[in-house]
Amino acid sequence: MAINVDKYKDSLVKAWKDVLDDKSSTDWALFGYEGQSYDLKVVSTGDGGIEELREDLSGGKIMYGFCKVLDPKTSLSKYVLINWQGEGAPPHMKGTCVNHLRHVQSLLKGAHITYNARTEEEVDEELISDKVGRSSASVYSFVDRSQVTPEPSNPVSAQYTRIIPSREINTVERDKFWADEEQKERVRQETERKKKEEEIRKLEEERINREMVEMVKRESEQIEQAPIKPARNGIGDVIGRENTVKQLSEQILQGNSHNKGNSEQSQDKGASEVIRSKGLSEQISSIEGSNPNEVHKRLSEQILNGVGEQILSNSKQKEESKGASEQTIEHTSDSVTNGKAVINGDAAVYEENGVEEIEGPGQQAQALYDYQAADETEISFEPGDIITHIDQIDAGWWQGLSPDGTYGLFPANYVQLLE
Numbered sequence: 001m002a003i004n005v006d007k008y009k010d011s012l013v014k015a016w017k018d019v020l021d022d023k024s025s026t027d028w029a030l031f032g033y034e035g036q037s038y039d040l041k042v043v044s045t046g047d048g049g050i051e052e053l054r055e056d057l058s059g060g061k062i063m064y065g066f067c068k069v070l071d072p073k074t075s076l077s078k079y080v081l082i083n084w085q086g087e088g089a090p091p092h093m094k095g096t097c098v099n100h101l102r103h104v105q106s107l108l109k110g111a112h113i114t115y116n117a118r119t120e121e122e123v124d125e126e127l128i129s130d131k132v133g134r135s136s137a138s139v140y141s142f143v144d145r146s147q148v149t150p151e152p153s154n155p156v157s158a159q160y161t162r163i164i165p166s167r168e169i170n171t172v173e174r175d176k177f178w179a180d181e182e183q184k185e186r187v188r189q190e191t192e193r194k195k196k197e198e199e200i201r202k203l204e205e206e207r208i209n210r211e212m213v214e215m216v217k218r219e220s221e222q223i224e225q226a227p228i229k230p231a232r233n234g235i236g237d238v239i240g241r242e243n244t245v246k247q248l249s250e251q252i253l254q255g256n257s258h259n260k261g262n263s264e265q266s267q268d269k270g271a272s273e274v275i276r277s278k279g280l281s282e283q284i285s286s287i288e289g290s291n292p293n294e295v296h297k298r299l300s301e302q303i304l305n306g307v308g309e310q311i312l313s314n315s316k317q318k319e320e321s322k323g324a325s326e327q328t329i330e331h332t333s334d335s336v337t338n339g340k341a342v343i344n345g346d347a348a349v350y351e352e353n354g355v356e357e358i359e360g361p362g363q364q365a366q367a368l369y370d371y372q373a374a375d376e377t378e379i380s381f382e383p384g385d386i387i388t389h390i391d392q393i394d395a396g397w398w399q400g401l402s403p404d405g406t407y408g409l410f411p412a413n414y415v416q417l418l419e
Contacts, residue, residue: 008034062089112135
């Protein structure tokens with residue numbers, strides 16, 4: 001239910017103005033509702049201050065008080081609107097009258113603060129004055145004009161002194177000031193330069209660390225993708241031992257034929273090629289499924305026997321006929337035909353003059369991964385290289401000719417055969 005202020009508006013306005021008027025002795029006015037209605041009327045007025053106002057308050061009603069108090073900080077009169085809600089007032093009245101407060105504030109204008117109270121102890125002059133003092137933003141002190149002592153005034157001088165800027169400004173202090181400013185500016189620029197260099201260094205370190213991490217990651221991915229290198233099962237050891245025995249045989253032949261003529265050198269060379277062809281043919285044809293130690297022993301015996309026979313034959317030929325220019329040593333290997341040594345049907349052949357001759361590319365394969373030779377018996381290649389003349393001597397290791405002309409072993413799972 002809305003509050004009604006029109007019924008007794010004249011008396012309400014008159015009591016409110018009496019409190020505001022400095023010439024009037026009235027310093028408070030109390031307003032309340034008429035009976036059970038919401039018609040606002042004047043309950044009482046007085047000039048005894050807050051103490052007198054408190055005596056007219058009723059604990060079972062909703063009332064509004066408008067009073068004048070003295071601000072302790074500014075010594076000026078301040079006006080307070082008291083919103084009284086007695087503890088014995090009906091609950092429905094308390095809830096309804098909460099919305100009436102803004103209408104009362106619009107009617108009783110000029111209040112500096114609104115003070116809420118429920119008991120008579122809360123309506124205390126000291127409490128209200130303290131709240132009024134806290135609401136003041138400034139502290140003023142007013143004194144009578146009669147108490148102000150005027151300062152003695154000197155007679156006005158007629159002499160005028162011209163101001164000279166060069167005398168007023170101290171050049172030493174000025175130069176010192178600008179020198180200090182320049183020093184501060186240099187320090188500031190140096191600090192900024194060091195800060196930028198530090199930022200650039202940090203960015204460079206972060207970039208290098210990031211690149212290192214990416215490089216390690218790429219290498220780890222490549223390692224994971226690359227196939228596992230198969231075991232050689234003694235193939236490289238056998239070929240290495242054969243090379244050692246071959247070199248020993250050549251040294252023996254060269255030592256025994258040091259004083260022979262050109263014809264005898266040709267015979268030694270042909271014998272060496274025969275022994276080499278025979279040794280390689282027997283080694284490669286029997287390497288699969290054989291013990292590497294047995295293969296090496298058998299190969300060494302054959303080569304040494306061939307070298308001994310060749311030395312005896314050369315001595316006998318020298319005694320019988322020194323005029324013979326060349327005598328061809330009969331090849332004992334079944335794989336030697338028409339002056340050439342064929343290794344297990346491979347396209348790689350050896351002529352009598354010791355020059356390796358290639359007939360056709362043979363079986364070819366393309367490299368899938370990069371591989372570097374572990375020793376002289378293996379070949380190296382890069383992804384995409386074509387390997388020719390392949391001999392599949394083992395399930396995990398093959399022999400072939402690399403693009404750089406090297407013939408040797410390589411892992412089979414690193415390449416892909418070409419049709």
